[in-house]
Amino acid sequence: MxxxxxIILVVEDEDIARKNLEHILVKTGxxxxxxxxxxxxxxxxxSTSIDxxxxxxxxxxxxxxxxxxxxKELQPYTEVIMITGYATVDSSVEAMHQGAYYYIAKPYxxxxxxxxxxxxxxxxxxxxxNLELKETLKRCKQISSIVxxxxxxxxxxxxxxxxxxxxxxxxxxxxxxxxxxxxxxxxHQRSLRSEKKFIAFNCGSFTEDLMANELFGHEKDAxxxxxxxxxxxxxxxxxxxxxxxxxxxxxxxxxVKLLRVIQEKEVLPVGGETPVPVDVRxxxxxxxxxxxxxxxxxxxxxxxxxxxxxxxxxxxLSNRDGDIPLLAYHFLTQKCQAMxxxxxxxxxxxxxxxxxxxxPGNIRELENVIExxxxxxxxxxxxxxxxxxxxxxxxxxxxxxxDSEFPTLEEQEKNYIKWVLDKCDGNKTKSAKMMGIDRVSxxxxxxxxxxxxxxx
Ligand SMILES: Nc1ncnc2c1ncn2[C@@H]1O[C@H](COP(=O)(O)OP(=O)(O)OP(=O)(O)O)[C@@H](O)[C@H]1O
Ligand SMILES: [Mg+2]
Numbered sequence: 131m132x133x134x135x136x137i138i139l140v141v142e143d144e145d146i147a148r149k150n151l152e153h154i155l156v157k158t159g160x161x162x163x164x165x166x167x168x169x170x171x172x173x174x175x176x177s178t179s180i181d182x183x184x185x186x187x188x189x190x191x192x193x194x195x196x197x198x199x200x201x202k203e204l205q206p207y208t209e210v211i212m213i214t215g216y217a218t219v220d221s222s223v224e225a226m227h228q229g230a231y232y233y234i235a236k237p238y239x240x241x242x243x244x245x246x247x248x249x250x251x252x253x254x255x256x257x258x259x260n261l262e263l264k265e266t267l268k269r270c271k272q273i274s275s276i277v278x279x280x281x282x283x284x285x286x287x288x289x290x291x292x293x294x295x296x297x298x299x300x301x302x303x304x305x306x307x308x309x310x311x312x313x314x315x316x317x318h319q320r321s322l323r324s325e326k327k328f329i330a331f332n333c334g335s336f337t338e339d340l341m342a343n344e345l346f347g348h349e350k351d352a353x354x355x356x357x358x359x360x361x362x363x364x365x366x367x368x369x370x371x372x373x374x375x376x377x378x379x380x381x382x383x384x385x386v387k388l389l390r391v392i393q394e395k396e397v398l399p400v401g402g403e404t405p406v407p408v409d410v411r412x413x414x415x416x417x418x419x420x421x422x423x424x425x426x427x428x429x430x431x432x433x434x435x436x437x438x439x440x441x442x443x444x445x446x447l448s449n450r451d452g453d454i455p456l457l458a459y460h461f462l463t464q465k466c467q468a469m470x471x472x473x474x475x476x477x478x479x480x481x482x483x484x485x486x487x488x489x490p491g492n493i494r495e496l497e498n499v500i501e502x503x504x505x506x507x508x509x510x511x512x513x514x515x516x517x518x519x520x521x522x523x524x525x526x527x528x529x530x531x532x533d534s535e536f537p538t539l540e541e542q543e544k545n546y547i548k549w550v551l552d553k554c555d556g557n558k559t560k561s562a563k564m565m566g567i568d569r570v571s572x573x574x575x576x577x578x579x580x581x582x583x584x585x586x
Contacts, residue, residue, distance in 0.1 A: 136251050137178070140164035141171040141185035141197055142213070147236075151184065151213075154240050155247065168192025172200045180208050182250050184243075187214035187221060195221075195228065202229045207257050209250035213238065276309065276316055277460045280450035286313070286442060293440050294320035299392070301377075301437050302415040304444030307494030310415040311375065313442060317413060318371040326370030329363050333384075334376035341384055342400055346391075352401025364397050364408055371411040377437065378418035378429060389433045412437060447489040447496060454485050457493060461500040462512070473504050476512040479553060479564060483514065487521050514564045522566065544579040547572070551581065 138160045142148035148164050155162045163178070165171050169192045171185065183201050187194035198210045209231035214221065222233040231250045234242065276287060293300065294317045302310045311330060318328040336344060347362030364372055374380075380388065391397050392412060396405035414437045423429035447454065458476055466473050476484070480503075489495055503516040514522055547565070554560040562572040576582055 135159065135161040136181040137161045137163060138182045138184060138247065139171060139174060139180045141166075141168060141183065141189070141194070143167055143186060143189045147186070151243070154243060155184075158244055158247070160247070168194070168197045171197050175201055175204045180205060181254060182247060183208060183210045184213060184247065185210060187212050187225070195225065198225060198228050198230055207254050207261075209254055211246055211250060276312060277457055278450060278453045279456060280445070280453045282445040283450055283453060286444065289440070289442055290316055291320065293317070295322055297321075297411050298439040299412040299414070299437050300440045300442060301420070302413065302442045302444065303420070304415070304417065305446050305492055306417050307492035308444040308446060309493055310417075310444060311373065313444065314371075314373040314413045314415060318373075318411075321371065321411065323370045323411060327367050328371050328373065329367040330373040330375060331363055332375045334379035338381050338384055341380070342387065346387070346397045346399050348400035349402040352399070356401070359399070362397055362399060364391060364410055365406055367410050368408050369410075371413055374412065374414040374437075376416055377414040378416035378420055378423055382428075382430065385430045385433045389430065389436060392433075392436045447492040454489075454496070455481055457496055458484055458500055461497050462504065465501045465504040469504055471504055471507070472510065473507045473512060474510045476503075477514065479560065480512050480514050480517055482553075483517060483521050483524050486524050514560075522564070543575070544581070547575055547579065548581060551576075 138155050140148060140151050140155070140162055142151060142164070143166050145166070148166060152162050152164045163174065163180075165174065168185075168189050171183070172192065174180070175183075175197075180201075183197065185194040185197045194212055194214070198212070201208055201210050210229070212222070212225045212230050212233045213236060214233075215236040225233050231253070232246045234246065276283070276290075278284070278287070290313065300314075300317060302313055304310050314330070315328060318324060331345065333341065343360075343362070345362050345364050347360050347365055348356050350356060350359045374388075391408070394405070395409065396407045398405045420429055420434060420438075424431050424434050447457075455476075458481065462473060462476065465471075484496070484499070491498075499518060499521065500512075502518065503512045506516040507513070547561075550561045550564055551558075554564060558572055558576075559569055562569045565572065
């Protein structure tokens with residue numbers, strides 16, 4: 131009952147006044163630490179978490195004002211109440227200015243001290259709660275911010291919201307970088323298990339023995355070097371969710387063992403005889419065609435059905451109409467924050483190229499491209515020159531794709547320059563940059579091909 135008492139630090143050089151204050155506060159139910167000078171108070175603030183400071187203003191050497199300043203520096207959410215027998219308007223204004231919570235003049239009434247102390251402590255508690263809330267919000271946003279407005283992604287979001295609160299197992303399918311892990315985290319975050327652990331495990335990066343060891347744990351002396359028993363990840367995720375990434379890469383023998391865990395709701399640690407009960411939601415993911423693997427007997431059908439109660443198929447990025455600009459801006463703000471840079475936008479030409487590109491590495495690739503562009507950007511915008519060469523060169527390829535004839539190289543160059551100039555609204559500096567040549571060379575080519583704007 132007494133364990134969470136709030137701690138008040140009383141700083142007062144007059145013995146009777148100090149004892150008196152201490153008595154009032156202890157009787158009210160607080161834990162009180164009292165010291166008779168400012169130096170001791172500051173030492174204490176350096177080592178002990180204090181909920182409230184009540185300090186005399188006038189003291190030898192280190193006065194109340196210094197205690198106040200040091201408190202705000204060391205423990206910013208701790209309130210300070212000033213008490214003094216020399217109440218003057220000046221010192222009270224100064225104290226409030228420096229962040230004191232209240233200013234009490236001697237002689238004070240017991241009730242007044244109690245009331246103000248209670249309010250100051252309440253304010254601190256609110257501030258701490260707010261801080262915690264903001265942190266949680268930030269974490270939640272980080273974990274479950276699935277950006278996307280395309281019809282396929284709206285459907286995915288809907289499915290996630292529908293199935294997250296239940297305990298059913300989910301299989302997430304999608305090419306590399308399409309956001310499988312993000313979706314898995316989001317399901318966990320929106321489930322009733324969100325307070326418990328989310329454990330991600332990549333089935334593709336372990337040998338069979340290691341995988342069993344990691345997932346199921348082992349008993350002491352299960353193998354040479356097993357000096358201590360170790361809980362497996364499935365047990366660690368107890369009450370929460372386990373994300374089995376690249377499940378298609380799990381060896382068949384391990385699949386049998388995993389199936390048993392899902393069916394029996396218990397794990398048998400390596401070298402153990404007694405199964406340990408577990409309550410875990412399984413979310414699996416793969417970039418493979420798991421159905422085909424089942425047909426070819428590379429994946430057990432019974433396990434497939436156990437994991438695949440609900441399937442979420444993530445579209446490749448090039449199949450998400452309109453999501454590229456949205457995601458590009460999402461990563462732009464994210465990366466700017468991380469790199470402390472101030473790049474506010476992406477030029478139209480750059481965005482056109484981003485939208486034309488086919489993104490074999492999907493969202494992860496887009497994220498990397500934007501990260502690189504933010505790092506390279508020297509002004510407030512991401513320019514074509516900040517994109518990797520293979521994306522910059524798209525302008526040539528796109529042009530080629532549009533032309534069915536076989537023009538000569540010369541014609542091809544002329545048409546290409548015309549096309550780029552048109553794209554850049556005739557801006558030669560931009561056009562030259564897009565083509566990767568300098569402005570003078572472009573000017574020469576324009577003259578040679580007779581591409582100057584016609585005078586009207
Ligand atoms: N819809 C989205 N909105 C915002 N960020 C996303 C979205 N989808 C994916 N991302 C981000 O893209 C990156 C890749 O996503 P994730 O790791 O979830 O993909 P994956 O399918 O698991 O990839 P891999 O197959 O390579 O493991 C992550 O940084 C993730 O946060
Ligand atoms: Mg992944």
